[in-house]
Amino acid sequence: MQRESMEFDVVVVGGGPAGLSAAIRLRQLAMVEGRELSVCLVEKGAEVGAHIMSGAVFEPSALNELFPDWRNMGAPLNTPVQSDEIFYLSCSHRSIRVPGVFAPSTMHNNGNYIVSLGNVCRWLGQQAETLGVDVFPGFPASDVLYDEEGRVRGVVTADMGVGRTGEQKGGFTPGIELIGKQTVFAEGCRGHLGKQLISKYSLDAECDPQHYGLGIKEVWEIPAEQHVPGLVIHSTGWPLSESATQGGAFMYHLEDGTVVIGQVVDLNYRNPHLSPFDEFQQLKHHPLYEQYLRGGSRISYGARAIAKGGLQSLPKMHFPGGLLIGCDAGTLNFAKIKGSHTAMKSGLLAADTIYEALAVNQSAGQDLAAYAEKFRASSIYDELYQQRNFGPAMHRFGNLVGAVYSWVDLNLLKGKLPWTFHDKRPDYSTMATADWAPVIHYPKPDNVLSFDKTSSVYLSNTNHEEDQPCHLTLRDSSVPIAFNLPTYAEPAQRYCPAGVYEVVEDASASRFQINAQNCLHCKTCDIKDPSQNIIWRAPEGGGGPNYTSM
Structure with a gap:
């Protein structure tokens, strides 16, 4: 197929904190020295920020480096943390407050801000465009391009207008080849191109397996008398403790009467009957959280996997022609429950490394081993080393x-x-068989504090063009019914927080159904499927959630 191609000095894949920081810093460096340096950034969401979801308590250390005057520039950091509270939920109605002196020092939030990370990325996207970065939202990078020597030479964006069975529809538009001397991969946790690069170059040969959690989050508007701007609450224990599952919950009070509430479930859990979505719905009935939510209204919902393996799980992050940064590599500091500042810092290091290399040698496809040296000498490494255990x-x-x-x-x-x-x-290997694990019976949602998956996905503004190839594929289509169902009661029905996977009982047999239009792009299926049979790829451009204030 003949494709249009565009050449840049640097191609950045992903419009999250890491990718945007790398693109911005590259242009800043070039402008200071008056050098020509072309940078493009592709983002699979319909707009920058549309697919971004995080808690988020934001540590501004990397933003201070990128834009020292961010306060006067209008960055959307409007709610400084005023107080921290940590609780152990011993059961469905009791809680024990943990004195601050007994909380891990990494969870103290003095000087941090409660933010919508999606809005922060929207603002960063505006700054990137102002500085001359070519930002292309709605263009997912579908494949990596390699030269004849096996070096990365760029990416190709997804074809548009392809029918479900692969035929070209009337409005077919072929993807574009974006060629760069260096390509920076910043897709976020479990990026599908990052996953391919790790395999191709054996980047994980000397590290532990990556470990993950599934974060589920809602945004609520609550009565003014229940709103405490700047309040940060974290908890562990119930309901996850009842199934011996690890994880924790959070509630953050933003401005304008809004709060966010969420739960992170470690994806090393054993019981195949567990449903992270239903665990979260139960959580909201605990008096600790109900006291704030009662009388409020839910306005947004989303879910996203997070990489939490830390230092021991970091792959090699450089390879011929490119770098792997941010959560695509797994730089989140799980002891802090924060990854935005480390992702941004990794982007700054990537930009500095690339800029210095291109200043000396303009040839494409260099393997920038200097990135590893900069990373090891940086604040990210110090943080991750301290919390490595x-x-x-x-x-x-x-x-x-x-x-x-x-x-x-x-x-x-x-x-x-x-x-x-x-x-x-690995997290996918920890699941016990269904006949060993106790069945979990979840209460029905009351539609006041707890809700079903269908109404939740509606609030994520998720949309996919239905007549397109399914972006969720199976290595072996027989596995879900022939193996996963009798062995694990097919856990995809429960670990997916969007109702993508169903086992449908037809008159003669069971059938595995994939409702790809519901997909939130959380990547949990790609991570947790015990048979590693599900492959997630980017769908047609602009598809997926369209989060607001997440």
């Missing part, structure tokens, strides 16, 4: 004992213990 300790000892260990490690010893824990077991 936090996640593995939780997996090894459980939430309570793991928390005690982490308090000693982080608060007293500042992460300087002379050992490093490892967790070599």
Whole structure:
């Protein structure tokens, strides 16, 4: 197929904090020195920020580097954290407040802000365009382009106007080849191109498997008398403790009477009957959270996997012709429950490395090993090294004992213990068989505090062109019914927070149905399927959620 091609000095894939920071810094450096440097950024969402979802308590350290005058520039950081509260939920109606002195020091939020990360990225996108970055929203990068020597030479965007069976429809438009001397991959957690690059170049040969959590979040408007701007609440325990599942919950009070509430479920859970969505719906009935939500209205819903393996799970991040940055590599600091500042910092390091390399040698396809040196000498490495045992300790000892260990490690010893824990077991391999695990019976939603998946997905503004090839494919179409159903009661029906997967009972047999139009792009299926049979790829441009204020 003949494709149009466009050449740039640098191609950035992904309009999240990491990719935007890299693109902006590259243009800043070029403008200071008066050099010509062309940068383009492609984003699969209909607009920059449309697919961004995070808690989010935002640490502004990297933003301070990128835009020291961000306050006067109108950056949407409007609600400074005023107070931190941490609770252990012992059951469905009791909670125990953890004194601040006993909380891990990494969870203290002095100087941080409660934000909509989607709005922050929208603002960063505006700054990028002002600085001369060519920003192309609605253009997912579908494949990596390689030269004859196996070096990355860019990406190709997805074809538009392809029918369900692969035929070209009337409005067919072929994807465009975006060629760069360097290509920066910043797709976020479990990026589908990042996953391919890790495999092709064996970037994970010397690291632990990546570990993940599924974050589910809602935005509510609540009565003024229940709103406490700047209040941050974290909790662990119920309801996840009842199924021996690890994770935690959060509520953040923003401005204008809005709060966000969410839960992160570790994807190493064992019980195939567990439904992260229904666990979250239960959580909102706990008095700790109900006191704020009662009388309010839910205005948005979303879900996204997060990479939480930390330092031990970081792959090699450089390869011929490109870099892997941000959550595409797994730079989130799970002990802080924050990844935006580390993603942004990784983008700044990537930009500095690329700029310096191109100033010396303009040839394409260089393997920028200097990035690894900059990363190791940076604040990201220091953070991730300090908290390196936090996640593995939780997996090894459980939430309570793991928390005690982490308090000693982080608060007293500042992460300087002379050992490093490892967790070599991938999350998809931890699931027990259905006949061993107890069935979990979840209460029906009351449509006041708890809701069903259908009404929730509606609030995410998710939309996909239905007449297109399904972006969720199976390596073997027989596996869901022939193996996953009898062995694990086909857990895709429950781990997906959007109702994408169903087992439909026809008159003669069971049938596995994929409702791809519901997909929130959370990537949980690609991560947790015990048979590793589901492959997520980017759909036609602009498809997926269209989050507001997430």
